[in-house]
Amino acid sequence: MTVTYSEVATRLRLDAAFADARHEDLARLLTHVQFQKYGKGEKVVSAGEPAENLYLIVSGEAQLQGAATARTAVNDRFGEEAGVDTPKYLFDAIANSALEVAVIPRSALTRLYRNAPTVKDRLYVALLGRSASAHTAVPSIQTPPAVSHIKTTEFLGWMTTLAIPAALLVLGPHDALPWSSVVFLAILSATVLMWAFQLVDEFIPGLFALFAILITGLAPPSIALSGFTSEGFFIAMSVLGLGTVIVASGLSYRFLLFLLNKLPNRPVFHDLGLVVSGTLLTPMVPSINNRVTLMHSFMTDMIETLGHKPGSRAATRLAIAVFTGVTVLSAVFISSKSPNFIIYGMLPPQEQDRFQFTYWVLAAALAGGVMLLAYFLASLWVYRHEKQAALSKEQLAAQLQILGPMKNREWAALVGIATFLFGVITASLHHMQPPWLGMAILYALLLFGFLRKDEFKEKVEWPLLVYLASIIGIVATFNHLGLDHWLSGHFGVLRTYLGSNLALFILVLFAIMFLVRLVIPISASIVIFATALMPLSESTGISAWVIGFIVLSLGEFWLFPYQCSYYLHMRSLNQGKSLYDEGQFLRFNVLMNVFRVVALLASIPYWKSIGIL
């Protein structure tokens, strides 16, 4: 008899230790399970050897020597040491008959605990039950206390953050600007430097700028805090709430499984499944880091399931597909990342009315389409000699079996998405603006308990909202002090190109942003360039959205890992393992950067044809 994924799926769902785990997480766990058979009398594990795996007995019996519970049977388990912080097995486990077990590695369990910490507690209790009777002490791993040390670069960063604003206050452009503007530039420079040196979390410098503006009275609260009442803030809050339900309900995971189960079982379609899933997550999960986290776990599952060697070309191909899926259209959907909301907040009111959800997508559609097409062509060409590998359809079916039928929460997420999209498309009929429509959906999710209070408190990214609101407030203060006109007066060449030759403007801006991005992070670069360049819209007559979109697209340019926070996040999820060939990944990324510029250039005639230019 051979153990099937389906049997293991049933076994997992019946095991009391896993009762609190979400079905989505159990389905994910299934991809790490291996099957092993032992003959009667054969030793499975030995006391004292490293505890790497938990064993679920599917058929047969095993004897645990030295434990009070001398026998285990069908539907029991052993090796719980691998599920808790115990480095070595405490007991010998010997097959008492022909034994078939499902083997779950410690690393997979550790991942499961992120969403289901009680599983670990239950395994610990089970282990204690055995060891208490056997008078065996359960050793635990002591975690060393965290010690925070300021690195040299951070120290330099803080010193620069002190020195530059001070220098500005003393030596600033006092002849060209009033004192209040110089003070604001000093505050702004401190804020930007905190971002540039990544001294603290991204939202904290924004808060600094806000209270500094308010204390010095450079702008009234109605301007400095305008971000907290802006439409962008409420769109972001609503989408974050809806995104939380989509992810927490397991709908996104179910969709990915469904897609891979239905698509033809060939590498190109595996890529397609990952890219399409990432793309569909893009407008609904407004944080690239969160999307990377979601898709990364699936990527690691697929690499193992498909039997790709870590670091191989095939594994790299999957990593590129995942990364492309979650990032490539991030400028195309307004709700896909915080800088988009910032650009939206900086648009003149009538452009805000115009570039709501659907029109933003329409205006950016060609750029997005070119990027996607270029990715697929490049991927097909680069990996044209790749050998075929197939996913286990049986495993996918078992994973879907664990998820069971669609749950109420998933339906709620699906209805939420559908209502939002339908509402946005039909806005000309009911005249409800997307931010308020989003709030109505958020209210409904909270009202029916699909989004719980604790999730609203913990899973909605409030720091991201504070960051967004503070940037809008900083830019509003900048404009309030008339610095937008002063600054745009210093961009003579760019203004000339913007007004006369947009393609040249894109290329020149690309060169400038390329250099700036070597030292300044993505969000800060986008904010700086958008603040400086979007006011040029007035004097050149070019739509402020076009300028903002170009800045958004070029701001995402990166060559080296340190330049891209979400790539670093993806790398951190690899936990030090070489899941894919980073050199190859980065070379492909260079190609994608080139495509980004091509996509912008290709959009110029399109924008002209739809009346934006």
Add this chain to the structure above:
Amino acid sequence: MIQRLKNLSPAFFLIVAMALLATFNFQKPRILVLHSYDPGYAWTRDVDVGLKRVLDKQIGLNVRWHYMDTKRHPAKDFRAKAGVIAKQVIDSWRPALVIAIDDDAQSYAAKDYANTPGIYLVFAGVNGEITPYGYDTAPNVSGIIERKPLHALKETLLLIAQKNQYPERLKIVHIGDTSDSVMADEMAMREFDWSPLVRLDSRLVEDFAQWQQAVWQANETADILITTNYRKLSRSSNDKTLVPPEEVVKWTEENSRRPIIGTNGFFVEEGGAIAVGASGYEQGEIAAKLAIDFLQGNLKWGTKRIVTPKQFVLFIRSKEVEKRSLKIPALHEAFAYALGNYISE
């Protein structure tokens, strides 16, 4: 059964609440304020103040503002594109009423909706005739025309002449650019009875060099210069870049030996000494009142109401006035001060 009904009560509440909100929102009358120029332009700002004085008092209106920005971008293709975008906004938002302000808004967008069922038009800031837009015969149009307050300007000139002991037959000359609104103003000035003042032939020019020549010539021929607008002056016949208005005013104040009087408030905001202009506040207020009258049923489809302006406003920059040792009647100073149009820096 009762428990199931109880369980459904939040859903019932949500459905009823959303239906009521949607109905309320759907029934709110939608007004599109369509400006020819940009919100930073002094005239547009004044019109907006007037509009808001009336509209802000109304509850349950859905008002949206759109600025075509053609003053800063006077090229014909830009104006045509701005018109296309404005029409896209009207077609997609489908307002019950459009308040279209100044001539470009009429000629590039609003006039296409004259005689269109379901949309009522209120115009303001139209310098010339309304016939070219078809508003004279359309059943869905009312508005307020804009005329330079020439009577007020003449009275002010006479008082200044008296106060400064200028010759009785004061010679005035109008200089401006060649924009449509200046052309319309020029026609009105030509038809106006200026006596006992003497109106010399106007100089409407295309570039800054021509402007400078016109000013130098006026130094020899006129006693006072009147300027309507100068925003569409290109740098030269070869360089079509527009000269910033502040630069034009600064140069003119520095090089004209004669006092210059503007016919718009922005002339003083941009560095000029004195201006007597049409009231943007009045244009905005009247347009908004006409809109409310239509929405409340006091102005019927097919009934036309064309209002002629009665008000004017005065702007003074004391520093420039003092430079020329120009004496201004005390009442005029007090009037400008009361309106907040007296710049004393």
